[in-house]
Structures are given as structure tokens and as C-alpha cells.
Amino acid sequence: MDSKIIVALDYETEAEALSLVDQIDPSLCRLKVGKEMFTSLGIHFVKQLHERKFDVFLDLKYHDIPNTVARAVRSAADLGVWMVDLHASGGLAMMEEAKKILEPYGKDAPLLIAVTVLTSMEDLDLLQIGINASPLEQVIRLSHLAQRAGLDGVVCSPQEVEILRKNLGQDFKLVTPGIRPIGSEFGDQRRVMTPAAAVRSGSDYLVIGRPITQAENPAEVLRSINASLQNS
Numbered sequence: 001m002d003s004k005i006i007v008a009l010d011y012e013t014e015a016e017a018l019s020l021v022d023q024i025d026p027s028l029c030r031l032k033v034g035k036e037m038f039t040s041l042g043i044h045f046v047k048q049l050h051e052r053k054f055d056v057f058l059d060l061k062y063h064d065i066p067n068t069v070a071r072a073v074r075s076a077a078d079l080g081v082w083m084v085d086l087h088a089s090g091g092l093a094m095m096e097e098a099k100k101i102l103e104p105y106g107k108d109a110p111l112l113i114a115v116t117v118l119t120s121m122e123d124l125d126l127l128q129i130g131i132n133a134s135p136l137e138q139v140i141r142l143s144h145l146a147q148r149a150g151l152d153g154v155v156c157s158p159q160e161v162e163i164l165r166k167n168l169g170q171d172f173k174l175v176t177p178g179i180r181p182i183g184s185e186f187g188d189q190r191r192v193m194t195p196a197a198a199v200r201s202g203s204d205y206l207v208i209g210r211p212i213t214q215a216e217n218p219a220e221v222l223r224s225i226n227a228s229l230q231n232s
């Protein structure tokens, strides 16, 4: 089985993260290492996940001048991660330079994707930072820019997937956090959808953190979400 689920390993300690990882199989999900665990554990942690044969999405959301971002993306490629991301709002030149630095890696290059509008944000949040557009309008704008830069896809809310798929084609990867199974807490997420609805809309990958990691039995919740996707 090639699962669409990427589990966001947002844990405080390596022991907590590995206690989930060691109960599951790489066919059940891919794993995302984000700012919290990478800051405390660094590449050593990513290498441990690679040793266990998991694909790793290194989610550090780079946003800086083009040279700095491109070099960070090259470091991620050298680490052998499956996917890496940057913020589309860093601009076209930044995205193009990041894409270009991956050319020598050929088919071994990680998927390079751009975060559009964070799934925790709504209209007011955008207005407060000077963006007078709805999240959907801004996601569409940034996704076109990412595609123009030659990136492999974007991170967006599942609510935007249907329209992006129509605009950007079948091959452009749509990676969606903001996944909440029925009955689970939204927390800070705002533009959300259930796992099955996200897959029906056309998401390629579902990034899921707390509904799995904070569950009493995370491995069991992962299995049941995978099962719910079989029929969608």
C-alpha cells in the first residue's frame, strides 16, 4: 500500500516519537520532521528515520534571500529527504534558485514544494499582514507562482484542492495539512477537512499531526484513518 498519509512528528522528545515510529511500518505512512524536532535533534533524528526506511518530509519552510534558501535546499537534498518545503511568499526568484540548485541531483532530488497560506490563517490574518485577498485567492496566486518556478507542488488547505487541481493539472502535488477526523479538536487549525473528504477532493498527501500523535493509541488511529481512505 502506498499511503497518502504523512504523520507530523511534532513531539518534544525523540523517545516519544520513536515509540510511535517503532510500532508502524513505512507502508502505513511517510513522516514529517518539522521545526520542533529538527531544532532539538537535527539531522541525527532524520537519519534514524531513514535507517527505518521511512520517507521523510523535512518541513522547515525556508524563507530567506534566494542564495540562502537554495543552499539550505541543497543541504536537504544531501541529507536524502523525500520532500522539502519553502514559503512561496519568498518570491519567484527565491523559488527558481532553489529549484535550479537541485538540477545535479536528477531523479534523486527531493520533491520541492511551496507553502502557500498557512492552514491556521483566515481572511483577517491576511488583512493584518497587508494582504487584501481571501485565503483562496492568495493560495491560487502563490500556487501559480510556484508552478512557474518549476516546483513540484504546494502545501495548501484541502478546501482549496479542487480548484487548484483544475488550474494546475494532475502532476502538481497538493499536500494538505488542516486534516481533522470527525470529532477531533481543531486546535489552531482553521481551514480544515476530514481525511476522506480531502482525498475525495484530490489531495495527494494528507499531513496529520495531533489527531494521531496526541491519541491514546497513535498507531491504531493511523490504521483506522488509512482504512477510512480505502473507501473514499
Ligand SMILES: O=C(O)c1cc(=O)[nH]c(=O)n1[C@@H]1O[C@H](COP(=O)(O)O)[C@@H](O)[C@H]1O
Pocket (backbone or CB within 6 Å): 008, 010, 034, 059, 061, 085, 115, 117, 118, 119, 120, 155, 156, 177, 178, 179, 187, 189, 207, 208, 209, 210, 211
Ligand atoms: O507545511 C506544513 O506542513 C504545514 C503547513 C500549513 O499550512 N499548516 C500546517 O499545519 N502545517 C504543518 O502540518 C502539521 C499539522 O499538524 P496538526 O495540526 O497537529 O495536524 C504541523 O506540523 C504544521 O507545522
